[in-house]
Amino acid sequence: MSTLRRDELAGFLRARRAGLRPAEVGLPDGVRRRTPGLRRQEVAQLAGMSIDYYIRLEQGRGPHPSRQVLAALARALLLTRDERAYLFRVAGESPPDATGPSRQVPAGLRHLLDAMTETPAFLVDAAYGVLAWNRLAASFVGDLSTLPAEERNMVRHMFGAAVPESHWDDAEVLRFARTSVADLRAAYGRYPADPAIAALVTELLGTSPRFAALWAQHEVGERRPTVKRVDHPELGPLEFECRVLHVPETDQRLIVYVAAPGTPSREVFRRLGARADA
Structure with missing residues (x-):
């Protein structure tokens, strides 16, 4: 003391x-x-x-x-x-260890998501559980409100059985997965007492050989931007940068899909935003 x-x-x-x-x-x-x-x-x-x-x-x-x-x-x-x-x-005391990542959505971030009318965005906790999303994001992640909270997890979805093997032929997809696993391992180290993170890792080690292989590499680090190419069943082919913005006070991440100005993808996002506001 x-x-x-x-x-x-x-x-x-x-x-x-x-x-x-x-x-x-x-x-x-x-x-x-x-x-x-x-x-x-x-x-x-x-x-x-x-x-x-x-x-x-x-x-x-x-x-x-x-x-x-x-x-x-x-x-x-x-x-x-x-x-x-x-x-x-x-006060002369050592700070307590964090028992788990914050899963409360600050009001300011909720307002920010709603104000991003032409950019798909969603908020995740340190274990990539989706906490909040805006209307444009629903075009990519679906209506998550119909799912139990424990099933709204990006990493679980990324390595789920429903993902076709051809999905992994894209180098950007592989990089996205590798950096996500590295970031999850960092959270695993920061919150050793969090049962939700431990259960997620244990589950994926048993169900996804690809996750297990990446986990065995012991890479640790925060997510980096990556380019995503999506052949959307309704919107057609899209290309945008996936930006991951760290929120220090809650250790959460704001994930935004940023389409470059003047591109077809940017126009699609603009039309989606106008349709949602109509």
């Missing part, structure tokens, strides 16, 4: 409390708030502690907070992964 830095802890708690709107934590905004952010009493209530104890922490004169108290404060203040680690460190 390292030294408790009371002033740093107090200043951090005050700043995070002031930066939160009541609506973000499910509280009414009210009309008589004289200062921005949450009240001390509201944070204490959300964290399940007495108001006197919380005030002492914010004033830099409280006792050494336990790990349970710090975890409760992190939840109450909606701290990101980096902010939670900082909270523990200034």
Whole structure:
């Protein structure tokens, strides 16, 4: 255990409390708030502690907070992964290991997906479970709302029995698969206690020799952009770049299909967007 830095802890708690709107934590905004952010009493209530104890922490004169108290404060203040680690460190504790990837969809990312009206996009967690998607993405991944959450997984689909062998003749498909497996292995290492990731890896090792061969190479790394060529049954041949954007605060990935300006694929995406808005 390292030294408790009371002033740093107090200043951090005050700043995070002031930066939160009541609506973000499910509280009414009210009309008589004289200062921005949450009240001390509201944070204490959300964290399940007495108001006197919380005030002492914010004033830099409280006792050494336990790990349970710090975890409760992190939840109450909606701290990101980096902010939670900082909270523990200034309180003289080592940050807890992440037990599993975040599967909550931040409101801002949901709004971003909906605003991308001419670009197919979807959000996945670190294990490539699909969490959210926009209307254009449904043209490629189907209506995922009809599937149980555990079946909405890109890697499971990629190595599923329904994929024809001829699919693997494309070098870009192979590269896409290799980098996906490397990224999954990185998540496997970051979240050793996550049962969903462990079950996915165990399942694919037993059902997909191709996955097992790639897994045995022990490649570790994040996904890189790749060019995808799709012969869509309704839209015809398409070519676009598959961009994978890492979301650091949740360790999620925003996957977007980007067609170059002036190409037939871009025009198809534009028409799809106009049809969806009609």
